[in-house]
Amino acid sequence: MLPIKGPSTRFIGYLIPMIFFCLLPLWVKEAYYLHIFIEIGIYSIAALGIRLVLTSGQWNFGQAGFMAIGGYTSSLLVLDLGWPPLWATLPVASLFATLVGLAVGYPALSTKGIYFAMITLCLGLVVRQGIITFPGFTGGLIGLYGVPAPTPIPFMGALGNWVVSKVPAYYTILGLLALTLVVMHRIDRSRLGIVLRSISENETLAKSAGINVVKYKLIAFVIASFFGGLAGAFSVHYHMLCHPDSFSLWDSIFMVLYVVFGGVGSIFGAVLGTAVLISATELLRFTGAFRMVIYASIMIVTILFLPKGLISLPQAVREGIAKLRGR
Amino acid sequence: MVLMKVEGVTKYFGGLPALSEVDFEVHQGEILGLIGPNGAGKTTLYNVVSGLYQPTKGRIVYKGQDITRLPSHEVARRGIVRTFQMAELFKGMTVFENTMVAHHLHSREGIWGGLFNTATARRDRAEIEQSVMEILEFMQLASVKDELAKNLPHGYQRALGVAIGLAARPELLLLDEPVTGMNPTEATTFMDILRRVRDERRITLMLVEHNMRTVVGICDRILVLSFGKKIAEGLPREITKNKNVIEAYLGVKEIAA
Numbered sequence: 001m002l003p004i005k006g007p008s009t010r011f012i013g014y015l016i017p018m019i020f021f022c023l024l025p026l027w028v029k030e031a032y033y034l035h036i037f038i039e040i041g042i043y044s045i046a047a048l049g050i051r052l053v054l055t056s057g058q059w060n061f062g063q064a065g066f067m068a069i070g071g072y073t074s075s076l077l078v079l080d081l082g083w084p085p086l087w088a089t090l091p092v093a094s095l096f097a098t099l100v101g102l103a104v105g106y107p108a109l110s111t112k113g114i115y116f117a118m119i120t121l122c123l124g125l126v127v128r129q130g131i132i133t134f135p136g137f138t139g140g141l142i143g144l145y146g147v148p149a150p151t152p153i154p155f156m157g158a159l160g161n162w163v164v165s166k167v168p169a170y171y172t173i174l175g176l177l178a179l180t181l182v183v184m185h186r187i188d189r190s191r192l193g194i195v196l197r198s199i200s201e202n203e204t205l206a207k208s209a210g211i212n213v214v215k216y217k218l219i220a221f222v223i224a225s226f227f228g229g230l231a232g233a234f235s236v237h238y239h240m241l242c243h244p245d246s247f248s249l250w251d252s253i254f255m256v257l258y259v260v261f262g263g264v265g266s267i268f269g270a271v272l273g274t275a276v277l278i279s280a281t282e283l284l285r286f287t288g289a290f291r292m293v294i295y296a297s298i299m300i301v302t303i304l305f306l307p308k309g310l311i312s313l314p315q316a317v318r319e320g321i322a323k324l325r326g327r
Numbered sequence: 328m329v330l331m332k333v334e335g336v337t338k339y340f341g342g343l344p345a346l347s348e349v350d351f352e353v354h355q356g357e358i359l360g361l362i363g364p365n366g367a368g369k370t371t372l373y374n375v376v377s378g379l380y381q382p383t384k385g386r387i388v389y390k391g392q393d394i395t396r397l398p399s400h401e402v403a404r405r406g407i408v409r410t411f412q413m414a415e416l417f418k419g420m421t422v423f424e425n426t427m428v429a430h431h432l433h434s435r436e437g438i439w440g441g442l443f444n445t446a447t448a449r450r451d452r453a454e455i456e457q458s459v460m461e462i463l464e465f466m467q468l469a470s471v472k473d474e475l476a477k478n479l480p481h482g483y484q485r486a487l488g489v490a491i492g493l494a495a496r497p498e499l500l501l502l503d504e505p506v507t508g509m510n511p512t513e514a515t516t517f518m519d520i521l522r523r524v525r526d527e528r529r530i531t532l533m534l535v536e537h538n539m540r541t542v543v544g545i546c547d548r549i550l551v552l553s554f555g556k557k558i559a560e561g562l563p564r565e566i567t568k569n570k571n572v573i574e575a576y577l578g579v580k581e582i583a584a
Contacts, residue, residue, distance in 0.1 A: 190448075191427065191455075194420070198428040201417040208377055208411075209429035210403030210495045 034166035041173035049224030057200030062120030066228025068247035074233035086150035097229025143243030263309020336385035360546035378402035408497035414484035429495035
């Protein structure tokens with residue numbers, strides 16, 4: 001008997017937020033707010049990949065590099081080879097990022113701890129440098145302008161024009177995020193999830209219990225690359241622009257922060273962290289020059305008081321109350 | 328029948344020999360004790376056999392195959408599984424999950440099965456759940472299956488260490504000081520469980536232990552290491568009378584006096 005809730009409670013628990021987010025555009029009409037939700041969706045998908053790698057105890061600082069690979073692959077397939085935008089290019093771009101993840105991950109994962117983090121960090125830089133070095137192919141520092149919006153498909157057409165309205169993009173990213181969450185949830189519950197956690201808990205013991213730790217870390221990293229590529233490919237068609245600065249080292253670092261801030265313990269931690277911190281950058285705009293100071297302070301205080309991330313807030317409150325009552 | 332043969336195993340750390348020219352055999356179905364004073368090389372020997380360290384010299388043959396250079400997860404796959412001296416566990420995971428980790432070896436769920444929750448995957452999971460519970464019941468841990476490993480009392484943690492090992496379906500289980508830190512009653516109960524591991528599950532055991540009495544009580548044969556060298560091997564009653572062993576344990580002077 002696994003310590004999980006029955007299917008009915010679980011189902012309703014997910015159904016309510018799902019309905020809420022599906023109906024959201026009925027209340028939220030302003031493009032700016034929908035834009036924020038879409039950005040949160042894009043980065044959540046990539047951050048969920050980082051979180052999966054982190055459950056096995058590895059720090060992935062190269063996720064923006066995989067977003068870039070996904071983004072450029074999709075852009076170039078459309079601009080140079082004339083593929084119809086997004087629906088066909090999205091899986092191809094994601095799979096290409098996966099392949100790169102496999103090629104880089106195998107040698108990188110034979111190293112441990114900080115070295116793996118450094119290799120992923122360098123990977124992000126190498127991808128960027130590669131983009132800049134071949135401007136004829138990638139547009140270099142100017143980037144690729146006029147990446148077309150997705151070809152309308154029957155269902156999406158009813159939601160309005162992609163270029164004019166944010167609604168079709170909103171539903172697309174909502175669907176992609178839901179898909180990512182289902183996959184990540186399944187992984188967490190499956191033996192793969194348990195094995196990944198066991199590696200981060202005690203690698204030597206895991207080895208002695210017969211776990212090929214490099215193989216499992218690689219599986220996590222490759223899955224993360226897929227979702228990095230997916231997020232990147234969507235984002236270029238949404239922004240209709242593919243530019244090296246959209247996938248910088250800062251993006252990689254911030255995504256790791258989203259995951260840690262939200263909490264690694266649950267898949268919703270990564271989404272919550274991304275949502276809160278992206279909203280915070282927007283909400284703190286009025287503070288002008290102090291924006292990053294306040295932003296960083298919020299982050300430090302949260303991590304100090306909630307080492308398991310923002311997602312553990314209810315649990316921390318409950319424990320706090322229990323402690324007060326105990327006195 | 329010889330299950331494992333260790334031939335001339337030598338292990339240097341820097342210039343210092345932790346093991347030198349150690350030879351011995353493990354017979355199928357026996358409980359082999361491994362004793363020796365602190366620093367005799369017992370844990371090093373385990374680390375070499377289980378593939379965590381590579382020996383400087385010598386080889387290890389298991390069921391007729393040379394396994395000297397295999398990585399530890401591969402050694403575990405072949406059937407040699409070890410437990411650790413201190414209660415090494417997956418501390419932040421439940422007892423059930425701890426036992427399930429090693430069980431993965433025998434699962435057919437695979438990644439796709441887990442992702443798509445296929446019928447085969449579900450059936451496999453039910454089977455594995457049953458088998459994990461069987462191991463937990465055997466180790467008398469069923470009542471704490473949902474507790475986090477780090478919250479368990481010491482004796483239970485030790486039992487869980489063995490449960491993790493059993494889940495990997497070993498043929499040879501290497502136990503490192505399984506009853507250290509237990510009171511005599513706990514130790515006796517635990518030794519009974521270990522005997523049942525051999526008798527009922529047909530697993531050959533090798534056992535490092537400091538406590539002479541426990542070793543003599545349970546082991547069929549005993550191997551004695553001192554300063555990385557094998558100084559004696561034989562039946563418990565021979566070992567307790569062996570002059571070299573007494574010297575190694577008590578020191579020469581005391582004997583002379």
